[in-house]
Amino acid sequence: MNVVPEQKTGRTRPGPGLRAALLVLPLLVFIGVTFLAPLANMLVRSVHDPVVADALPGTLEKLRDWDGRNLPDEAIYEALAGELLKSREDRTLGQVATRINRVQSGLRSALTRTARRLGNVEDGPWREAMTGIHAAWGETGTWLALREAGDRYTTRHYLNALDLQRDPGGSIVRQPEDRRIYLILFWRTLLVSLGVTTLCLLIGYPVARLIAHAPPRRAYLLLILVLVPFWTSLLVRTTSWIVLLQNQGVLNDMFVFLGVIGDDGRLAMIYNMTGTFVAMTHVLLPFMVLPLYSVMSAIPRVQTSAAESLGATAWQSFWRVYWPQTLPGVGAGCLLVFILAIGYYITPALVGGSTGQLISNMIAFHMQSSLNWSLAAALGGILLVCVAGLYVLYDRVVGIERMRLG
Amino acid sequence: MEGSRRPYVEYRKVSKSYDGKTTVVDGVDLDIRKGEFLTLLGPSGSGKTTCLMMLAGFETTTSGEILVDGRSIHNLPPRKRGIGMVFQNYALFPHMTVGANLAFPLEVRGMDRARCRERVERALQLVRLEGFEQRRPGQLSGGQQQRVAIARALVFDPELVLMDEPLGALDRRLREEMQYEIRRIHKTLGVTVVYVTHDQQEAMVMSDRIAVLRDGRVEQVADPETLYEEPQRSFVARFIGENNRLHGKVMGIEGDICEVFVGGEIIEAIRIAPCQVGDATTLSIRPERVAVSPKSGRYTNELVGVVEDITFLGDFLRLRVTVCRTSNFIIKIPNTVGHGALLAGDKILIGWTPTDCRVLDPDPEEETP
Numbered sequence: 001m002n003v004v005p006e007q008k009t010g011r012t013r014p015g016p017g018l019r020a021a022l023l024v025l026p027l028l029v030f031i032g033v034t035f036l037a038p039l040a041n042m043l044v045r046s047v048h049d050p051v052v053a054d055a056l057p058g059t060l061e062k063l064r065d066w067d068g069r070n071l072p073d074e075a076i077y078e079a080l081a082g083e084l085l086k087s088r089e090d091r092t093l094g095q096v097a098t099r100i101n102r103v104q105s106g107l108r109s110a111l112t113r114t115a116r117r118l119g120n121v122e123d124g125p126w127r128e129a130m131t132g133i134h135a136a137w138g139e140t141g142t143w144l145a146l147r148e149a150g151d152r153y154t155t156r157h158y159l160n161a162l163d164l165q166r167d168p169g170g171s172i173v174r175q176p177e178d179r180r181i182y183l184i185l186f187w188r189t190l191l192v193s194l195g196v197t198t199l200c201l202l203i204g205y206p207v208a209r210l211i212a213h214a215p216p217r218r219a220y221l222l223l224i225l226v227l228v229p230f231w232t233s234l235l236v237r238t239t240s241w242i243v244l245l246q247n248q249g250v251l252n253d254m255f256v257f258l259g260v261i262g263d264d265g266r267l268a269m270i271y272n273m274t275g276t277f278v279a280m281t282h283v284l285l286p287f288m289v290l291p292l293y294s295v296m297s298a299i300p301r302v303q304t305s306a307a308e309s310l311g312a313t314a315w316q317s318f319w320r321v322y323w324p325q326t327l328p329g330v331g332a333g334c335l336l337v338f339i340l341a342i343g344y345y346i347t348p349a350l351v352g353g354s355t356g357q358l359i360s361n362m363i364a365f366h367m368q369s370s371l372n373w374s375l376a377a378a379l380g381g382i383l384l385v386c387v388a389g390l391y392v393l394y395d396r397v398v399g400i401e402r403m404r405l406g
Numbered sequence: 407m408e409g410s411r412r413p414y415v416e417y418r419k420v421s422k423s424y425d426g427k428t429t430v431v432d433g434v435d436l437d438i439r440k441g442e443f444l445t446l447l448g449p450s451g452s453g454k455t456t457c458l459m460m461l462a463g464f465e466t467t468t469s470g471e472i473l474v475d476g477r478s479i480h481n482l483p484p485r486k487r488g489i490g491m492v493f494q495n496y497a498l499f500p501h502m503t504v505g506a507n508l509a510f511p512l513e514v515r516g517m518d519r520a521r522c523r524e525r526v527e528r529a530l531q532l533v534r535l536e537g538f539e540q541r542r543p544g545q546l547s548g549g550q551q552q553r554v555a556i557a558r559a560l561v562f563d564p565e566l567v568l569m570d571e572p573l574g575a576l577d578r579r580l581r582e583e584m585q586y587e588i589r590r591i592h593k594t595l596g597v598t599v600v601y602v603t604h605d606q607q608e609a610m611v612m613s614d615r616i617a618v619l620r621d622g623r624v625e626q627v628a629d630p631e632t633l634y635e636e637p638q639r640s641f642v643a644r645f646i647g648e649n650n651r652l653h654g655k656v657m658g659i660e661g662d663i664c665e666v667f668v669g670g671e672i673i674e675a676i677r678i679a680p681c682q683v684g685d686a687t688t689l690s691i692r693p694e695r696v697a698v699s700p701k702s703g704r705y706t707n708e709l710v711g712v713v714e715d716i717t718f719l720g721d722f723l724r725l726r727v728t729v730c731r732t733s734n735f736i737i738k739i740p741n742t743v744g745h746g747a748l749l750a751g752d753k754i755l756i757g758w759t760p761t762d763c764r765v766l767d768p769d770p771e772e773e774t775p
Contacts, residue, residue: 300495300497302493302494303497305464305484305491305493305497306491306493306497306498306499307499308483308484308485309462309463309484309485309487309489309491309559310485310491310511310514310559310562311485311488311511311514311515311562312510312514313485313514316514320510321510324501325499325501
């Protein structure tokens with residue numbers, strides 16, 4: 001019998017499949033830790049918030065049987081008083097107050113002041129004592145808010161993100177008009193993304209065609225011209241747009257110099273929607289050009305000649321022969337640009353001013369400033385669903401296997 | 407010239423240069439008759455495809471003009487020339503079905519649906535691809551794609567069809583089959599075909615006439631037999647069929663017969679190239695026109711050679727002989743002598759008549775096309 005060398009050494013090597021899997025393992029771990037886990041965490045956060053429930057378990061337990069119309073009875077006041085004091089000692093009161101305040105604004109001070117002053121109150125009746133400290137305890141709304149904030153699992157953040165809320169009866173209604181902000185932002189983001197995608201396609205298509213059909217040397221040069229901005233820092237590119245477009249910027253100065261506009265009629269091209277549009281289109285253009293270029297360079301030029309020899313006009317040859325063959329590239333480019341645009345954050349933040357802000361800027365605001373991570377997570381979750389929906393739609397209409405990214 | 411005799415396509419001193427210095431096509435004069443199958447034959451870089459593309463309208467002429475049916479087509483864009491074109495790699499539209507590919511030239515001409523379908527069906531019948539309308543080009547074999555390409559070039563009834571090395575991508579067996587097919591279609595329809603190839607075999611099999619091109623010039627235009635039997639230029643003799651070339655010097659001229667000094671021997675040959683005594687020349691003689699061991703005195707040219715090697719081809723023997731100080735003189739003789747009758751190293755007498763040996767222009771080039 002032949003002895004295989006491996007057996008001699010007493011070790012068996014892993015098979016090629018296992019070895020390949022081991023090689024990929026670090027990548028999988030990396031993706032898991034840095035991408036999938038935070039994503040899951042964020043999605044959980046958007047529906048799960050145990051802070052209030054953990055801090056005020058007794059109160060919430062008792063509030064469950066409350067009818068919601070009259071003020072709760074003394075036992076509930078007593079439970080809340082006790083738990084507020086404990087929460088103050090545990091230093092969780094701030095977090096609790098913030099969360100309740102999000103359900104009904106103004107309650108933060110009610111909670112913190114009550115907790116502070118309750119320290120001096122020895123004995124009941126607690127209802128009078130608390131109502132005395134803050135009038136909010138005499139309103140059913142306060143208790144309703146408290147009960148709502150106490151849900152461990154809640155759709156509140158999603159409702160909030162869609163400018164909806166629950167009325168006291170529990171049915172879903174729209175937010176009062178002055179508090180509707182997110183839907184408009186979603187719409188604006190969608191429209192801006194669509195607009196940027198369209199612009200990128202309109203600008204990128206001829207560029208890609210030029211590169212794809214140029215002689216090799218010139219094609220490389222043009223490709224590098226497309227890629228150089230791609231390699232430059234996003235911040236540099238965005239700020240250079242500020243230099244160009246601002247009120248005292250290059251473009252305005254030139255217009256004034258040429259007499260196209262008066263000195264007092266300088267165009268506002270930045271820190272508004274225009275700025276967001278221009279800068280985003282510029283930043284995202286390579287993502288359109290590259291897939292298009294890859295698809296176009298695979299189309300033999302002789303196809304156009306063939307169409308012409310068969311009697312087609314330039315337009316017929318383009319529209320019936322060339323364009324349909326570039327559709328996989330168009331699809332890939334549009335999908336890529338749209339998905340990137342819909343979550344775009346830095347550019348609008350820098351050049352968008354107040355009117356050019358998109359939903360991502362709002363998510364960033366809730367992550368960094370208001371610290372309402374649950375709402376940020378809900379907004380992000382909605383965005384994720386939108387993008388996934390688009391992907392599915394694209395797959396149904398065009399077929400994802402036909403997409404060519406380059 | 408009378409209208410009926412007038413050639414269908416005329417190249418008039420057509421030249422083409424891309425950079426203004428090197429000419430790709432250099433003063434080509436060429437007449438193509440209505441209904442004939444004319445092949446432009448030449449090695450790569452001879453300008454044959456450029457000639458075709460100028461006719462199709464994808465290249466402009468630098469000077470000279472091309473007339474079709476007596477009219478200059480200089481300012482006509484390709485789509486208005488009404489010329490069917492078969493491209494090297496078929497150039498079928500991969501996103502359309504076979505039926506849509508064929509209907510395309512009809513639709514852009516604004517033909518209605520019913521007539522379109524009828525024409526498409528007829529064209530598919532012509533190339534024997536009935537029932538393939540719904541397939542896509544990617545689902546067809548190379549030969550089938552080629553048939554579709556031909557059908558598409560014919561479906562709008564052009565009077566002139568151009569084919570640019572259409573069989574180059576096919577394997578040999580398929581190529582021979584398609585050669586026959588294209589011939590059949592040409593005979594059925596009677597259209598004028600201009601065909602480009604670098605394969606002399608293919609040109610010989612298919613063409614009514616062949617124009618041999620070299621370095622942008624037409625060397626000779628003739629039917630295949632004439633081209634083989636009576637090459638006017640050394641290049642043509644070398645390019646078409648197998649051929650022995652002997653380089654020498656003209657020593658004397660008497661009528662059509664020249665005496666040429668080649669490698670220590672005097673050979674009589676028929677004068678084709680205009681030459682004078684003292685000119686360098688290349689003699690051309692076909693291997694099958696050389697007789698081995700003839701009766702002494704039967705031929706004017708009789709030489710003694712040494713057999714270098716013998717290749718057995720079944721029906722033929724191919725001898726490589728040293729004669730006139732060249733060691734690659736080829737002789738083909740029918741296998742009537744049998745195996746072993748001749749051996750390498752044998753001294754043999756060979757001979758040929760002066761009319762089979764042609765005095766052509768000197769052709770020092772040794773590369774084979």
